[in-house]
Each structure stands twice: as C-alpha cells, then as structure tokens.
Amino acid sequence: MxxxxxxxxxxxxxxxxxxxxxxxxxxxxxxxxxxxxxxxxxxxxxxxxxxxxxxxxxxxxxxxxxxxxxxxxxxxxxxxxxxxxxxxxxxxxxxxxxxxxxxxxxxxxxxxxxxAGLSSKQNRQYNSLGNRHFITTQSIKKLKKSLKEWALGPNGWKKTNSKQEYNLNKLDLDNDDSIYYKMRPINEDKLEQNLFVTFSPKYLRYQRQIRENQINRAIKQANFKQKGRKNNPNDPARFITEKHFTENGEKADKVQYVINKDQIKKEEMFDGFYGICTDLEASPLELIKINKSxxxxxxxxxxxxxxxxxxxxxxxxxxxxxxxxxxxxxxxxxxxxxxxxVPGYSSYELVKTLRKFVLTEISPGDYIPIFQRTDLTDKIHESFGFRLDRELITQKYFKKIFNQTKI
Structure with a gap:
C-alpha cells in the first residue's frame, strides 16, 4: 500500500x-x-x-x-x-x-x-485576460475613504428588477428581508473593475445578534478581571479595554477592565454590508447568485x-x-x-449508511446482506438501479451490476 x-x-x-x-x-x-x-x-x-x-x-x-x-x-x-x-x-x-x-x-x-484573501492584484489581472473574468469579495473596511463613504452612504440603493432608489435610513430594518445594492466602476492599480455592494437588513440583524452574544461574554470576562486574547477577530476580548486609575495626576497600578463602546460603534457601521469586485458585466442578481455558492x-x-x-x-x-x-x-x-x-441527506448520514452496506459470503460467489434496511438504503437502491438487500446476491447478479458501471 x-x-x-x-x-x-x-x-x-x-x-x-x-x-x-x-x-x-x-x-x-x-x-x-x-x-x-x-x-x-x-x-x-x-x-x-x-x-x-x-x-x-x-x-x-x-x-x-x-x-x-x-x-x-x-x-x-x-x-x-x-x-x-x-x-x-x-x-x-x-x-x-x-x-x-x-x-x-x-x-x-x-x-x-x-x-478576499486570494484576490491579489496579480490574480485579478491574470483573470481579466482573454475570456477569463474574476469575482472576488471586497472588504469594505479596507476601501479608500471616498469609496468607503460611497459604499456606506444611505442614498442610491436599488433592488433587483426595480428602478426605484431607496434610502437605508427609511427602511424597516426589523422586518425587511430584501437585498439592496449599488454599483460603480473603479480603477485600482490600473485595473478597471466594478465595485458591487449589497445591503441586507436580515444579514444586519444576524450580525448584531452574534455581536450581542459576544458583548455579553466580554462583560463576563471584564467582571472577572480577564482581558483575554485578541488573536481571533471574533474573540469577545476585542471589546475589552484597560482603564488605569490615576492618583495625584499619575497613573496608578490598579487596572479596571471595561467595555470599549467605541469599538462596538466602529463595527456596527458595517453591519449588513457586503462588497464584491469584478470585471464581469453581469446583472446584480447573477452576481449575488454566483458569489452565494x-x-x-x-x-x-x-x-x-x-x-x-x-x-x-x-x-x-x-x-x-x-x-x-x-x-x-x-x-x-x-x-x-x-x-x-441521492439529494436531501447530509454527508454524515450518507457516509454512515454506506459504511453499513456489508455482505457476507455463504458459498463461493454467493452473498447475503447483513445490514439493516432503511428509507435511505431504499433511496440509494432506487437511485442506482440495483439492490443489495436481496435475499441472495449471486455472482450472476454482481456481473449485471458491473455492466451498469461501464460508460
């Protein structure tokens, strides 16, 4: 082996x-x-x-x-x-x-x-040649100031299949599940591309729920005088900062851990927003569909x-x-x-069932199944056109199965 x-x-x-x-x-x-x-x-x-x-x-x-x-x-x-x-x-x-x-x-x-981690300038340029194109996620936080202000601005948003423009400040963020977008051409490092930004109230609610849980964990850490580590960008410790007490105008040794509200506000600015860069001329709906997969x-x-x-x-x-x-x-x-x-089943269910497909030989070339029949085993048999849960599986039946595998 x-x-x-x-x-x-x-x-x-x-x-x-x-x-x-x-x-x-x-x-x-x-x-x-x-x-x-x-x-x-x-x-x-x-x-x-x-x-x-x-x-x-x-x-x-x-x-x-x-x-x-x-x-x-x-x-x-x-x-x-x-x-x-x-x-x-x-x-x-x-x-x-x-x-x-x-x-x-x-x-x-x-x-x-x-x-975004794989979207270097060289990779984008290489995939803008010939009949090749690129679609890559774009961090809105890392955009230039003018582009960031445009991306986060409340005006000029549209829906797919609609020409009407929307103002984000006038949306019902608690009940709206629509996806809004806006697009503009940009020239970064002499590469012509389109910056495509989406805003989803549903995604905003999800991000804020996740952050709320993280803040609650950060409060517990601060109460136990634990600052924690900041190696992971999703670590609750990023919301904790040190506050030093002063005595007679000098910094004292005593330290208190408190929640950094400025850090929370800074992150909330980007809730619900998602950026894409592409050189492809495609509809907003198509870009969303491609990136979603x-x-x-x-x-x-x-x-x-x-x-x-x-x-x-x-x-x-x-x-x-x-x-x-x-x-x-x-x-x-x-x-x-x-x-x-065999759609509709998880990878775990399929692998677990396949590993139980066991046959035992009762005579040369003849086998009987020793696995339990289930709805999933029936579905697998129906999908592939043969059955391994027969009372007796002969060598002749095996040859019939093998013939089906020839393409």
Missing part, C-alpha cells in the same frame, strides 16, 4: 485530468464558474520539514501544516487541487493551478470566484476533514503525502457525484 503511494504521486496530473473527463460522462460539468479556496492539514509531528512547515492553522493547532488549494466547478464538484508548503502565501498557488487546468482540461472561458467549497474541505478523516496526516515522505491527498481528492469527487444522485 505504501509503495503504491510513491507511484501514484508521479501521475497526479494525468489521474486528475482523467477523473475530470470521465466524470463528464456521469454528470455534465459546469465550468463557466470556477471557485477557488485554500485550507491546511496538520501533522502529528513537532519539527517542521520539507512541505510540513509552521504556518497559520485553520484549526488553530500548533503543529506543522501543509496547504491545499482546490478548484470547484459551479455544480459543486471538485476540479483539481495543488499542495504547497505550510508557511507559504496562499495567493500565488491559484495562478499556477489555473494554468494546469487550462492546459489539461482544455478550458479557457470561465469566471474565477474567490474570497462560494460556501460549497468550504463544505468540500469540511467533508475531507471529517467524513474522510484526511487529517491528521501520519505520512512522512513527500511523494506519499501528495498521493494521500490525491486519494482524498478522488474520493471527494466520487462522493459528491454520489451525493447529487
């Missing part, structure tokens, strides 16, 4: 390309929109070596990590992946993998959708780490580590194709 891993790594590009082309015979692949994101996987080791380096762990672990970049198509199916050192910047990984996809998959006309790639990573138990990684040789993640990638593709044939 371990020796075969060394062999697999040598054919990674060919296997991923073949998996893509064969998967199109099972389900059409929508490559008009490609989503890209990165995650990392930790190793149960203490010393960094080769690709296993200390970096920012998504799971906040102190172990060395290796990073993975993943492309996914608009149908939620993984397309290709790359691995790079745990201490490297994520941004350059996208361009190199994208070149592989263009070469091996014969793709040239697509839109790349990423989050970006969460699917996060689910891909979660399935690899939980259902497939891709980490911690116990391999040491670099080529075997690459093969480990190649197997995980291929399993993810097969599972996602399977999942779309």
């Amino acid at each position: 371990y020796r075969s891993l060394s062999l697999l790594a040598q054919h990674k590009e060919a296997l991923v390309s073949a998996a893509y082309h064969h998967s199109t015979k099972v389900r059409p692949r929508d490559t008009r929109i490609l989503y890209y994101d990165c995650t990392n996987f930790y190793f149960e080791i203490e010393a960094a070596e080769d690709m296993k380096q200390y970096g920012f762990s998504k799971e906040h672990r102190p172990n060395p990590i290796i990073q993975m970049g993943l492309f996914m198509d608009a149908n939620g199916l993984p397309l290709s992946f790359t691995l790079f050192d745990g201490n490297q910047n994520e941004q350059p990984s996208m361009k190199s993998l994208e070149k592989e996809i263009i070469r091996d998959f014969k793709l040239s006309d697509f839109v790349v959708c990423t989050d 970006r969460w699917e790639i996060e689910r891909c990573f979660r399935e690899m780490k939980t259902e497939f138990q891709a980490c911690p990684v116990y391999l040491r040789r670099e080529e075997r580590i690459k093969s480990h993640f190649l197997v995980c990638f291929l399993a993810l593709l097969v599972f996602r194709l399977f999942k779309q044939k």
Whole structure:
C-alpha cells in the first residue's frame, strides 16, 4: 500500500485530468464558474520539514501544516487541487493551478470566484485576460475613504428588477428581508473593475445578534478581571479595554477592565454590508447568485476533514503525502457525484449508511446482506438501479451490476 503511494504521486496530473473527463460522462460539468479556496492539514509531528512547515492553522493547532488549494466547478464538484508548503502565501498557488487546468482540461472561458484573501492584484489581472473574468469579495473596511463613504452612504440603493432608489435610513430594518445594492466602476492599480455592494437588513440583524452574544461574554470576562486574547477577530476580548486609575495626576497600578463602546460603534457601521469586485458585466442578481455558492467549497474541505478523516496526516515522505491527498481528492469527487444522485441527506448520514452496506459470503460467489434496511438504503437502491438487500446476491447478479458501471 505504501509503495503504491510513491507511484501514484508521479501521475497526479494525468489521474486528475482523467477523473475530470470521465466524470463528464456521469454528470455534465459546469465550468463557466470556477471557485477557488485554500485550507491546511496538520501533522502529528513537532519539527517542521520539507512541505510540513509552521504556518497559520485553520484549526488553530500548533503543529506543522501543509496547504491545499482546490478548484470547484459551479455544480459543486471538485476540479483539481495543488499542495504547497505550510508557511507559504496562499495567493500565488491559484495562478499556477489555473494554468494546469487550462492546459489539461482544455478550458479557457470561465469566471474565477474567490474570497478576499486570494484576490491579489496579480490574480485579478491574470483573470481579466482573454475570456477569463474574476469575482472576488471586497472588504469594505479596507476601501479608500471616498469609496468607503460611497459604499456606506444611505442614498442610491436599488433592488433587483426595480428602478426605484431607496434610502437605508427609511427602511424597516426589523422586518425587511430584501437585498439592496449599488454599483460603480473603479480603477485600482490600473485595473478597471466594478465595485458591487449589497445591503441586507436580515444579514444586519444576524450580525448584531452574534455581536450581542459576544458583548455579553466580554462583560463576563471584564467582571472577572480577564482581558483575554485578541488573536481571533471574533474573540469577545476585542471589546475589552484597560482603564488605569490615576492618583495625584499619575497613573496608578490598579487596572479596571471595561467595555470599549467605541469599538462596538466602529463595527456596527458595517453591519449588513457586503462588497464584491469584478470585471464581469453581469446583472446584480447573477452576481449575488454566483458569489452565494462560494460556501460549497468550504463544505468540500469540511467533508475531507471529517467524513474522510484526511487529517491528521501520519505520512512522512513527500511523494506519499501528495498521493494521500490525491486519494482524498478522488474520493471527494466520487462522493459528491454520489451525493447529487441521492439529494436531501447530509454527508454524515450518507457516509454512515454506506459504511453499513456489508455482505457476507455463504458459498463461493454467493452473498447475503447483513445490514439493516432503511428509507435511505431504499433511496440509494432506487437511485442506482440495483439492490443489495436481496435475499441472495449471486455472482450472476454482481456481473449485471458491473455492466451498469461501464460508460
């Protein structure tokens, strides 16, 4: 098994390309929109070596990590992946993998959708060439002052399929579930693009509810004279500040922890707002729809780490580590194709049920099922056109199933 891993790594590009082309015979692949994101996987080791380096762990672990970049198509199916050192910047990984996809998959006309952390100037420029385009999230907090004032301004907001303009100060924020937007062209670093900003009262209510819970936790910390850490941007400790007592005009040693109301007001300014930058000429509804599907790639990573138990990684040789993640990638593709044939169930339910599909051999070539029949097992059998819960499964019936797999 371990020796075969060394062999697999040598054919990674060919296997991923073949998996893509064969998967199109099972389900059409929508490559008009490609989503890209990165995650990392930790190793149960203490010393960094080769690709296993200390970096920012998504799971906040102190172990060395290796990073993975993943492309996914608009149908939620993984397309290709790359691995790079745990201490490297994520941004350059996208361009190199994208070149592989263009070469091996014969793709040239697509839109790349990423989050703000991967939207470097070089990546935007590269995806504004030819028939390629980009859509990337844009932090409103990091905009220039004039653009920030425009984005947060109450006037000039519209709804999709409506020409009327709205003032945010006149909205019923407690009961309105509409999405408002405005758009303007900008020129950043000699790159022409459109800044698209949305405002959602529902999203505003959600953010304020989350913050209210965090403030309550911060108050408890302050009462117990705990300042906490500020490593995580969502940590309640960001609302706690130190207040030093003074005696005779000099700072005393006594310290009191209090809630920083200015920090709360500063964050509340951005509640409900969401920014996108793109060079694509598309309708507001289409941009919202495309960007909304970006969460699917996060689910891909979660399935690899939980259902497939891709980490911690116990391999040491670099080529075997690459093969480990190649197997995980291929399993993810097969599972996602399977999942779309059996909709309405969680990944956990499907994997748990599949692992219980056990048969026992009673005579050479003849088997009987020893798993419990459920609504989900019936749904799986109906979706794929054969049954494994028969009283007796003969070798002849197995051959019939195998014939169905030939494409």
